Amino acid sequence: MTGYEVGHPASVAVQPAHSLLDVQELDAWYGAAQVLRGVSLQVGRGEVVALMGRNGAGKSTTFKAIMGLVKRRARRLAFLGAPVDALRPFEMARRGMGYVPEDRR
Incomplete structure (x- = not known):
């Protein structure tokens, strides 16, 4: 076995809360070309998450779409439980x- 497991003390209470980031069925376009279809992911508070894939798989585009830097549509796009799908990048x-x-x- 490689690696190791990290546990939490029994005294740590798990508090129900919204995900840090909740993305459901994200689509994105470059001009008329749809480049993402149905991407969903959740990032919980305190989690470290990596998005991996080959060149051209859509990793950067996924983050650009979440930020509103490319045309996007999502069933749900929320940050700390609040909808952010209508916000512009500076917002x-x-x-x-x-x-x-x-x-x-």
Whole structure:
């Protein structure tokens, strides 16, 4: 076996709360071309999540769509339980969300 398990003390109470980020059935477009279809994911508070895939699989586009940097539509797009699907990128930033693109050299 490789790796290790990290547990939480029994005294830590799990509090029901909204997910940090809740994305359900996200679609996105570049112009007339639909480039994402039905992407869903949830990120809980305190979680570390990685989105992995091949070149051109839509990883960066997924985050651009969440931030409102490309045309998008979602059944649900919420941050800390509040709908954010109608917000513009600067409004998303004011709520504490950000997008840092990769550095190409």
